[in-house]
Amino acid sequence: MVLCPTQSPRLASDLMHALGCVMETCEYDWCELVLCKLMDSICSFARRFYANGYAGGCGGCAMFVVIYYLDRLNRDLIQWGVYPRIKVWNMKQIWKAGKCDRLRTGDYGCLGVLDVAYGEYHPREARDTEGPMTKTEYPDMSKMEGCKDRRRRAPIQAT
Incomplete structure (x- = not known):
């Protein structure tokens, strides 16, 4: 219920299979489950919203x-590289970040966002080097043997 909450106090029927694998929990990709459930909830919300002009709650892992x-x-950044990321964010830090990002109008977006990827260096993290010394060049795959122009041409019609 914590990872995939619904608008109901009951467990969603599509999550019942998760109860059957309790003994093998460490072998499953729970992140994918959370993300898929969140995306399904967002799609359901969008369908209801665009059909009626309003919709109740969304569900999914906020x-x-x-x-x-x-x-x-x-x-x-706050302790980049620590996983799971929920370990480093407490309510005080969440409120502080929200306050810094809030515009005078009450909307958010004052700070802007960065393109970051988990498992890689953070763009604002200091590095010990100037980056890679050599540029990796990849071969032009279109000139490799066996690559053909696969465009289909319309048959010529006789007049």
Whole structure:
């Protein structure tokens, strides 16, 4: 219920299979489950919203969305490289980041965002080197043997 909450206090029927694998929990990709459930909830919300002009709650893991947003704000990073990321964000830091990103109008977007990827260097993180010394060049795959122009041409019609 924590990873894939719904608008109901009951467990969603599509998550019942997760209860059957309790003994092998460490072997499953729970991140993919959370993301898929979140995306399904967002799609369901969008269908209801665009059909009726309004919709109730969305469902899905709001913690995932909050941490994903916070990690991309253009601000000093908080313990980059610590996983799971929920370990480094407490309520005080979340409120502080939200306050810094809030515009006078009450909307968000004051700080802007960065293009970051988990498992890689953060763009604002200091590095020991100037980067790679050599440029990696990749071969032009279109000139490799066996690559043919696969465009189909319309048959010529006789007049």
